[in-house]
Amino acid sequence: MNEISIENLNVWFGEHDERVDAVKGANLSVPKGGSFGLVGESGSGKSTILRAIMGLAPTWSGQMNVGGETLGDKRTRSFYRKVQMVFQDPYASLHPRHSVDQVLSETLSLHGFDDIETRIDKLLDDVGLGPSFRFRYPHQLSGGQRQRVAIARALAPEPEVLLLDEPTSALDVSVQAEILNLLTDLRAAHSLTYLMVSHDLAVVGHICSDVAVMQLGEVVEKLTVEDMRSMRTRHPYTKHLLESSLMAG
Amino acid sequence: MSNLLDVENLWVRFPTRSGVFDAVRGINFTLGQERLGIVGESGSGKSMTGRAILRLIRSPGMVIADKMDLEGVDLMGRTEKEMRDVRGKEISLIMQDPKFSLNPVMRVGHQISEAYRLHAKVSKSEAKRKSIEMLEAVAIRDPERVYNMYPHEVSGGMGQRIMIAMMLIPNPKIMIADEPTSALDVSVQMQVLEIMDKLVKERGMGLIFISHDLNLVSTFCDRVLIMYAGRVVETLSADKLHEAQHPYTQGLLNSLPRLDAPKDRLQVLQRDPAWANEPSVSA
Numbered sequence: 305m306n307e308i309s310i311e312n313l314n315v316w317f318g319e320h321d322e323r324v325d326a327v328k329g330a331n332l333s334v335p336k337g338g339s340f341g342l343v344g345e346s347g348s349g350k351s352t353i354l355r356a357i358m359g360l361a362p363t364w365s366g367q368m369n370v371g372g373e374t375l376g377d378k379r380t381r382s383f384y385r386k387v388q389m390v391f392q393d394p395y396a397s398l399h400p401r402h403s404v405d406q407v408l409s410e411t412l413s414l415h416g417f418d419d420i421e422t423r424i425d426k427l428l429d430d431v432g433l434g435p436s437f438r439f440r441y442p443h444q445l446s447g448g449q450r451q452r453v454a455i456a457r458a459l460a461p462e463p464e465v466l467l468l469d470e471p472t473s474a475l476d477v478s479v480q481a482e483i484l485n486l487l488t489d490l491r492a493a494h495s496l497t498y499l500m501v502s503h504d505l506a507v508v509g510h511i512c513s514d515v516a517v518m519q520l521g522e523v524v525e526k527l528t529v530e531d532m533r534s535m536r537t538r539h540p541y542t543k544h545l546l547e548s549s550l551m552a553g
Numbered sequence: 554m555s556n557l558l559d560v561e562n563l564w565v566r567f568p569t570r571s572g573v574f575d576a577v578r579g580i581n582f583t584l585g586q587e588r589l590g591i592v593g594e595s596g597s598g599k600s601m602t603g604r605a606i607l608r609l610i611r612s613p614g615m616v617i618a619d620k621m622d623l624e625g626v627d628l629m630g631r632t633e634k635e636m637r638d639v640r641g642k643e644i645s646l647i648m649q650d651p652k653f654s655l656n657p658v659m660r661v662g663h664q665i666s667e668a669y670r671l672h673a674k675v676s677k678s679e680a681k682r683k684s685i686e687m688l689e690a691v692a693i694r695d696p697e698r699v700y701n702m703y704p705h706e707v708s709g710g711m712g713q714r715i716m717i718a719m720m721l722i723p724n725p726k727i728m729i730a731d732e733p734t735s736a737l738d739v740s741v742q743m744q745v746l747e748i749m750d751k752l753v754k755e756r757g758m759g760l761i762f763i764s765h766d767l768n769l770v771s772t773f774c775d776r777v778l779i780m781y782a783g784r785v786v787e788t789l790s791a792d793k794l795h796e797a798q799h800p801y802t803q804g805l806l807n808s809l810p811r812l813d814a815p816k817d818r819l820q821v822l823q824r825d826p827a828w829a830n831e832p833s834v835s836a
Contacts, residue, residue, distance in 0.1 A: 505739070
């Protein structure tokens, strides 16, 4: 049974003359415990797919089935417990006037947990921060530490699916390595399913086993990471992407 | 070989409430007609070095150097007014994100013409002709149309090419590119770099390429400085990057995921506090 299955998804913004089709007829499926990457350049619609799943892009059509629920206009509370998102820029996704403790305890109490104290310590431990970080504010943390807090917040309701929107692109390479290792460990420890967006093919190749390449709102090719590594692609755009990333890498 | 730029013992210091913070701590380097890469993580002082050369550090920040010469002529002793003739005309700076470095309420063509007319005494029509020629040189199709566009109407890659056109039109001797492509997509990145490379070569300019991307710098530059905590820890010719000796450089290289060499776990950089206290390497 697939944890995420999306069929013929269309997402658009604006009406009539100003309508922009951000995603056109996308199909993809991720098995339980799998990790799937979406790559493509900015404006290709990869982040929009994640936002549509989370209910952040209200105008869409098609079938989406995530975590055993068929998605409609409204998301249920149990959906938000099962599916969580980590955003690109930890400088923007954490409230500057909320301490780490507030960020995590708000999420926990919203989802009706009662042993908040012990859970916060456990969460901070899971993301490798430790209890000394609990009462800090975002400006007292480095970029990598902030992204760890954002990941801890996403893990708080014990989700089954994590949607990762460029989780390391705002970080230095040495910090990126730490976060990528952390994501790998967490997936194994909590048997999570990942759907990850990135423009960096090497990062996707490290985390994911399958990849969909997007261009101008359409999924142009789906391939395994092994195929990607050995340049077994059929679509010229995938080839172009691979070549530019191998040249720069 | 005569150097375009000679820098000796350059410091950038910021007084703060808790004492003086040294962003750049006594670095030495020279630049000829070559492509010099400066790599480091955020906070290593690489961008500050680029800005210090143009004396763009705002007070209370301070730039201190024993020597900072442009073709043998001192830069440190110049007045602010004299510096304005250096900026753009002799040394130009391309910044990270074209969205923030282009004036949003001015047509891009007018911005390029303005840059040209500031440093050359020419008529408006001549400046326009030259600007369109320059837009063509940075591989913009239909330059006449783009000339009349506003920055919000162009894409990121196009915006950065417009910046390159604007920075090259006064024909400077040195170009400093501070993360010129990190706001761009991989597929556009290479195109912009190739254009920059071609123009820099044709004009015999010196290029300082500041980036956090070690691999990009190694494919694109002749020589690389690796900065850590305000000092230069290692200098290498770009093709020998993978023979790096310093543990910091090695750590950076190993922490990158690689498409052609998959690993289960990425190596995490272990920082040695001693690195910050080692003397700076001259380059």
